[in-house]
Amino acid sequence: MNPSFRLRFAALPCLLALALMAGCASSDTFSFSPPDPDPRVGLEPGFFDAGEAIWNLRMVSTTPPPEEFVGRTNSDLAFTGDYAIQGNYDGIQIWDISDPRGPESVVTYVCPASQSDVSVHENLLFVSGEGLGGRLDCGGEGVQEAVSHERLRGIRIFDISDVRNPEYVANVQTCRGSHTHTVLKHPEDDENVYIYVSGSSSVRPAEELAGCSGLSPDEDPNSALFRIEVIRVPLADPQSAAIVSSPRIFEGLTAPERHGLSPADYRELEEARAEGAIIGSRRGTPRVLPDRMVTPMLDSIVAARGGSGAPTEADRAALQEMLDERMAAEQAAMAEAAADEEPGPGPTQCHDITVYPAIGLAGGACGGYGLLLDITDPGNPMRLAAVADSNFSYWHSATFSNDGSKILFTDEWGGGGAPKCRYDDPYEWGANAIFTIEEGEMIFKSYYKLPAAQTSLENCVAHNGSLIPIPGRDIMIQGWYQGGISLIDWTDPENPFEIAFHDRGPLLPDRMRSAGSWSVYWYNGLIVNSEIARGLDIFELVPSEVMTQNEIDAANSVTLTQLNSQGQPIFEWPATFALARAYVDQLERWNGLPESRIDWARGRLDAAEGAMGDERGEILDELAGSLEAMAGRAGDPEKVADLVDAVRGLGDEM
């Protein structure tokens, strides 16, 4: 693989457009894909006055942290009603975001313990504590003793029935603390929620918390390694929350150390083969052989047939056939060896688990592995599949596509405190890896990494994000620390590409200090960014050539009452004209229907919207019927079917 930085777009057509349009694009909301040169390169450093670059987004507001939390790391976000709850290494910050132009600080609750990742469920707020200085009494003096009963490492539980007056009601101590956690609400259990605790730090001494053991499971079957903790929280009695199981979801993990070549790699190999390159293999993996290896092999083939001089096409074909046989033999031998292999040690922890209760699956980012888990029995998550990847250092988090057919894992190479987006950092490292889920297996498709080189003053690597409910597309907004935020279209898992971004220059001009986007999530039309040093940013989507107003309006028709990104909600769209028009726009953009049919469909939707009662119903009915009839001949029959459903949905509203 070419390890250098790769841009995903061909810049030439855009340059051409730029040249032809000079003088037209007077409004800075007018935008097209992608700006070239990339305005994120070379931004001025600054704390609250850093240089900024923005494309296809509108910044609504940026609000600094309260004084208590200045210089203390802002962490994850959760949402309830009109409130954004922002974790901080020193506590919890609650913002009223009902006016997104002026988020109002309503609570600054000082209670130190890193990372203070937050989740909500109904009237309960859960906060992770991992750092050694976290105290049960929320005091700021730390805990000096290596063994202490004043230390909190685990989950704090607050009652936020009155969100402006959180009440610290309980905690659950765990052996490795809680780096992050995941709240799981089982669709059929209304009395409890479950919390999966991802502890990745060292094991506490047994003198501090009884029963904790850092020995390997061979030496001590009760080891706190190689497991996650499951806490059950009775909603009516959160004080009795307790660990109910410690599933060893890693047991017997023997995945290969990498996932093999990507579809793009195979395409490149086939292209090379078609152009006459000789394809060899190493440990069963095909690769193009360099001339210095091919030449002596060909010479020996020529010699073997008693010939002389330059090798012929037949000699090359004979060599290729021989190499193909060798590769097949290597692959068979490796498969046999893998079958005999003893289970390896596997990972000892998960960093983060994303549950998707609507489909009964979870994605676990666990040490060197990405896991697919069955969570239909919340206390006993079962591993369905595991993938590993030599390009992935540390699996960090997971996001499913809304239909559950794809999963995107992130690699937090360097732990988030290092500059891993420099021009010479490989594209595959510290990136996202996208897989399809096929019959319970995860199939690798591609990588995506922030396509704008950052400086060595900016910590940057793939981090937290969420889907945005643009119907018919898989769109995700994601934080990259000081790389800023990046909006990705990963509808085609083999060709993810960027469609919007915001970035600032480095926090300081002379040294790297942690800053940037810890996490950025879509919540009811707002894109809310937890900026580690600079506070809270709020953005909105703006229409562009890559996203129409109808698509944005359809996304904004989805309403959530609460959001924890680690507990992925399923998006369902209410019947709106925007939804139908969004599908029409997509059919136009990707040539899913002929232009004349697009114009006609738009005209009928306008007519229906302008009509009342039975007349509207008749127009919609007729439109749905006509679209259905032409679906089979359309360029994109599935999207036409989605449009038909949307139109029928409007009719059913009547």
Add this chain to the structure above:
Amino acid sequence: MTGPQPSPHLFAAALAATLVLHGCATASMPAPTPPARPDADRTARLEALYRARADSVRMTYHPADAHFMSGMIGHHAQALVMSGFAPENDASPTIQTLCARIINAQKDEIAVMQEWLRDRGLEAPEYHIEDGHLMIHGGAEHAMHMPGMLSPEQIEELRHARGSDFDRLFLAYMIQHHEGAVTMVHELFATNGAAQDDFVFKLASDIQADQGSEIARMQLMLDAMSPSN
């Protein structure tokens, strides 16, 4: 789900074509409302507060934190030496990738540890690698006594191994080396008053998590190499 879609290249080309036709259509859109930002007095005050807190944090470190940082610089530097052998010693592509990543990750970590020490007025060890020989100056005379460090004999053995012999030896020795780093983290966390500083705690935890994951991966790679292969 949606049907087949053109590649980004085609998409970009199609966009460009559209823009040529309709380029001026949206030019009359109203200027967007600028974002609501805090006033300059307030941000100046907060920035000053940030700098003051950064200064005061520098005064409150534990000697064990400094000892850990200083020792880990030497420890990491030896990993650079070990990984630096890979290209010359004909390591397999997988091991070359692993080595390249170890070099990238540990160089960055050395830089932040050196900065952490200097910020506190402490001597930061400097390292030099010449022809695969490591020299450490200042601060870390104890580096060679850190857990997991390879002996001079082990380094020489690795220096002279080639091909699959190198791969196997590298994995065995880097597992030993990484396990030493994990032990150093455990010792740090077991010291009264140590790692209260978030930065130290995060760095040490990251080293433990990254190298722990890497130990598991390297063990699998080692297991997969049958002795005859």
